[in-house]
Amino acid sequence: MKVLLDIQALKTPRGIVATIVVLLCGLMPIIAPAIGESFYVDVFARTMIWAIAAVSLNLIMGYGGMISFGHAAFFGIGAYTIGILAFHGVTSAWVQWPVALILSALVGLVFGAISLRTKGVYFIMITLALAQMLYFLSVSAQRYGSDDGLTINDRSDFGIGFFNLDDDLTLYYLIFAVLLLCVYVSWRIVNSPFGMVVRGAKSNDNRMQALGYPTTRYKLTAFVIAGVMCGMAGVLDANLEEFVSPDALNWPRSGEMIFMVVLGGMGSLFGPVTGAVVFWLLQDFLANWRGFIGDHWAIIFGPFLILVVLFARGGIHGLVDRLFSRKGGAQ
């Protein structure tokens, strides 16, 4: 059993990796200026937002076996809600944020109810199709910038003097706090009676039904929770970038989320966070390389992802477990 806040758990190899990642995120506003690379604060803010999205996807994909290829839809809904409300002059966070999260939940309910009628590759295709519907809707919304996107002039306003998101550092630590909260909430959910049912349904849906669980209801609820969490990531992203475009909910974004989850370790609580950090840092590192590699960084990045998928089952966290565990793993 994973126990996040247990000191013993932090001494395990994956606990150490998680601790390093948390420290890196938490201290980046100090580290980055110290090494003269201040832009890393921005990189990490963005990375943490994607980590939130990946954590939410992991909840249904890693623990529920629901491989959604349309998770970016929720990210887009969160971001566009902020953008569109701000466009119409509504900047109060107390209005914007609940609206964004409720919309995410409603869309999650509808998308989930439709896609959970199917399994396997059909589930993947339907989630993709539903998300692309929203993408084309955003492209066709000329009033809100269509392809060019929508610039957001004002960040969400909480109306609290000392808590002002216009201050980049405040926003940074808000993102950091939301990320930790999402991991904590996931941890509670995964080990709760509800989480046991969702994991059981992933392991053996027929048996769960034979035991008396109407599994679809539980999976749908998990789908909605993950949608709300990912909507939250979109809300934060709109505030950070002060911009939202249809790219936010296009399918490559959903694919990247899946990659982050697989890279970090599907079904491990902190894995997606590690996955997001490595995903963005490596991409950033390769793209800034001078010469051939910098120009064609995807030539390195692509095979790297393939190798991780092929040889590191359980992602980085699984790999770390195997490398440093004296017992030699589960089997």
Added chain:
Amino acid sequence: MTGVQDPLASMLSAESLIKNFGGIVATDSLSFDVAQGEIHAIIGPNGAGKTTLISQLSGTLMPDGGQIRFDGSDITRMTAPQRARRGLARSFQITSIFKDFSALDNVVLAIQAHRGHSFRFWRPVVDDLSLRDPARAVLEEVGLGARADVLAGNLAHGEQRQLEIAMAIASEPKMLLLDEPMAGMGPEESERMTAYLRSIKGRYTMLLVEHDMDAVFALADTITVLVYGRAIASGPPDTIRANAEVRAAYLGED
């Protein structure tokens, strides 16, 4: 088959059950009664429609015609989870457990299913002794007490079969549908399972589908012989053993 039975004494009854797969009749106007507390065995050659029958009784397959009554109510159109929550538990011919859960957690899940809904999101199951203590007791009872913390996927085949039964009885059901509980077991394991089933006889009404004839004749109060989806005979073991038609269709082959 026929004969007037006290309706109160019947735990499960099927009436004119029909199931077709394309042109093949898998269940052919099948009727039978399982009396409260008895072990009712269904035997028949491969392809007789035994598993199809269990699937219809447990709710994973809907019959094309006929009626199923369980514990006084019509359950013909109920889903599998609804039937399970009413106390109709089943085990599977092909071991169906949660391989990446510990043996204990497998049983915990079975018990949790009968504790109201599971839309409880916060308190860890690990801390819930009201689930774990009874789960341990069930494992103890089927002889898996020492293996509680082993991943179910790492248990030996015979142990997995025991776990399969443990999950079926964990919820204290009114009736068990046992789909070949001895499948793939060695003679010694089969004997142990037979002894165990005999020890819980009377506690649960049981419908037993099984190929192991020694076990069937040792356990059953009533035996129904199924051939091509039809019951060709039904009665106490002695009658079935003596039945010429049954010998020709089935027992004679051995």
